[in-house]
Amino acid sequence: MFIETARAILISIGIFYSLYLFAYATFLLVSVTIGASELYKSKQLNTLHNVISHDYYFPVSIVVPGYNEEVTICDTVHSLLNLDYRLYEIIVVDDGSKDNTSKLLIEEFKMTKVRRKIKKSIRCQDEEFIYESYAYKVPIVLIRKKNGGKADALNMGINASRYPYFVCMDADSMLQSDALERIVRPVLTDENLIACGGVIRIANGVVLENGKVKKYEMPDNMVAAMQVLEYERSFLASRILFDMFNGSLIISGAFGLFKKDMVIAVGGYDHTTMGEDMELVVRLHVFCLKNQIPYTIKYATDAVCWSQAPDNMRDLRKQRRRWHLGLYQSLTKHKQILFSSKFGLVRTVSYMYFLIFELLSPYIEIFGILSVIAMFLLGMVTTRVAIAYTIISLLYGAVLTLSAFFSRIHTQSIRLTAKDVWKAIGACIFENIGFRVILAYTRMVAFVGYKKKKLQWGKIKRVKFNR
Amino acid sequence: MANEVRIDLILIIYTAICVMMICFNTVFLLYLRYRDFIFKDKREKIRQAIKDQIELVSKNEEIDKQKQQYLYRNFTKIRFLKAFHEIVKEQAAVDYESTFTYLKLCKPLFEYLIIEFDNKENSKKGYLAFLVGEFKLCDETVYDFIVSAMISYTTNKSVYVRQNALHALYTSDNGEAILTAMLRMQEMKIKHNNKLISDGLMLFHGDRARLASLLWKEYSRFDVSTRVAIINFIRMSTLDYSEKFLKLLKDEHSHKEIRLAIIRYFGRMTYAPAGQYLVELLRQKNAEWEYRAIAATSLASYKNDETVNALKEALTSDNWYVRFNASESLVELDVEYVDLVDIYNGPDRYAREILEYKMETERLKRKTRKEKRDVY
Secondary structure, eight states, rough: HHHHHHHHHHHHHHHHHHHHHHHHHHHHHHHHHHHHHHHHHHHHHHTTSOOOOEEEOOOOEEEEEEETTTTTTHHHHHHHOSOOOOOOEEEEEEOOOOSSSSHHHHHHOOEEEOOOOOSSOOOOEEEEEEEEEEESSSOOOEEOOOOHHHHHHHHHHHHOOSSSSEEETTTTTETTTTTHHHHHHHHOTTTEEEEEEEEEEEOOOOHHHHHHEEEEOSOOOOOHHHHHHHHHHHHHIIIIHHHHHTOOOOOTTTEEEEEHHHHHHHHOOOOOOOHHHHHHHHHHHHHHHHHTOEEEEEEEEEEEEEEEEOOOOHHHHHHHHHHHHHHHHHHHHTHHHOGGGGGIIIIIIIHHHHIIIISSSSHHHHHHHHHHHHHHHHTTSSSHHHHHHHHHHHHHHHHHHHHHHHHHHTTOOOOHHHHHHHHHHHHHHHIIIIIIHHHHHHHTTTTTGGGGGGSOOOOOOOOOOOO | OOOHHHHHHHHHHHHHOOOOHHHHHHHHHHHHHHHHHHHHHHHHHHHHHHHHHHHHHHHOOOOOHHHHHHHHHHHSHHHHHHHHHHHHEEEEEEOOHHHHHHHHHTTTHHHHHHHGGSSSSSHHHHHHHHHHHHTTTOOSTSSSSHHHHHHTTTTSSSHHHHHHHHHHHTTOOOHHHHHHHHHHHHTTTTTOOHHHHHHTTOOOOOOOHHHHHHHHGGGSSSSSHHHHHHHHHHHHHHHHHHHHHHHHHHHHOHHHHHHHHHHHHHSSSHHHHHHHHHHHHHHHSSSSHHHHHHHHHGGGGSSSSHHHHHHHHTTOOOOHHHHHHHHHHHHTTTHHHHHHHHHHSSSSSEEEEHHHHHHHHHHHHHHHHHHHHHHO
């Protein structure tokens, strides 16, 4: 009787898992195909000069929050000074670092202490001191504040910003010299635009000179290489597709442009969540849809930000744990989306995608694999079928990732060496064999002990940029 | 597990599709390289043809009809057109005048292209409009075929086609054509960003004052956004519309965005009666803060006791932006310390702090400028 019940449960799980795999595979295939075709179209538009190329756009404030960023902060600010853009300001917010972040900045950029009071349109911790420099092509402002987390630092930056649009970026990232111009362009073509995301690409293995890519190659480090593929796939798979119906739920904290008054209207970044970047975008959707405000949230597929990826599993697992908790907090905080038809495709496609294929996926995948193993042990599946099933699933994952990667490379006119191609193929196989399972497990156990660390900065080991 | 087999099959099919996508990318990439390789010879032929024609033009001789026929036959191919574009750019760097004279002789080619591209995708029309602008092919009359095509492009649903067509029109000194295009866009309710319009108008190659007067004549036919663009264009061109604008500014029924644009205009173009009105506006406690804040900024161009007093009063405003802009203007007006001592020693901490900060940053900027001068 017990065996019978167990068999029935396993069969149900098996059917559910199969359906899940089918839905996910279909979604990935459709979105990667659409994404690749959209990228191709946009490349065509660019070559045929169908772009808004303007000498003078509008001023933008760049907010760089940081905590213990002494290794990269000066490089980041130098890269911002190399931007091909006329009018902007750089605001670095040091969130109470314990290292020399502020000291290095003050020395490097010859900054002077000023008696400035910040107007607090959004609540945030108080400033400790403010330094400014006018010695470069744009003003640089350093605000040192009491530690309050990344969201709090971003809110301080927004409060201090002078211009109607602001860009948020990570202190360990570098913008390509044309990135600011490219992320701003959509504002001129769509007056309802309230936020625009840039493309985050992995900087490991890339040499940048004056904000331009001098050398591109796949990183030698396998953990970083696997992330290159992962980023390219997710960019094609969800970002471009969701962009087509104004359904993007994430603009990465590493590089995004926002309309300031709209962010202030919704109360700025949320201090209480770990995924403050996603939470803000979801809140903007909710706010605009509820109040019937016409709005657009877009992706600028050619605005590139190079970001350092963790190059060891320990740091990577830490990062993914934070992301997963942030995802959980963002989705549960705005669960009203799930129960109201006014959210349209944001509900039926975007929210459901993040709920099923991102938030719940580690549980489904791990239980699915376990159930297949149990079925195999109980003799419900033959060895041949189990092996075939596993090989085909892995092959599909690897080939899909490769096709997304090559589509991206192809549409960006990047030339890869044969060595890079082999690295990509190797990384693809490794990713599907072990990497995904390890990350799925990491995300599954993300909630263990999260309350203790929920408002801390997620730290990974930083290295100097290749400049 | 009957459905498991089916899922396996589906995954195999999907894998095959992905493999096909990779193959497509690879084959397509190889094809592009092959095509470039093959096109090399053709490109050389085009280069030679264009070079020869320009040389004839430089000698005041007639261009070769056969070579022109050759270009004519291939012109609709985008690859050919792109090569033409690149080669002409190269030649213009060598002999600008002859190249552009030759391009004028190529107008029939572009007219033919306009007809050919009529039912083609917008990206091609956008490129064509771009080339018309680059090659300055718009004539001085609205009735010119290329000009009227560009005017019709300005109502295209693609923002890029519209923008490139407007750019093409700006390269002529045909103000009427620009006015016609803008009115057409208005009639068709085409929303084109007003910053693109006002900055674009600044690129106009002809007489800006005349263009401004043409636009002003039809001002009432435009919507608020375009009106703001026209005012901004007049402001950036520093044309004198003070009297007309002051009347509009004083009319409280005027749209807020228009009044704000005019306040900015008076920050650039000083006009004593406007200065008085701005002071009144700044002192109006019940006026919306945007009027007061921008008036505070514009008053930096009106140095007199009345302005300084009004700005000092504004330092105690409830609104942070009004205070901030007023302090900035006081610094810009270079008001002496003795005239501000009542603020520094006064009871209003906010007024004092903001002024101190602005003075401090001004000193910092001056010091930096001096250091830079010393270095050079």
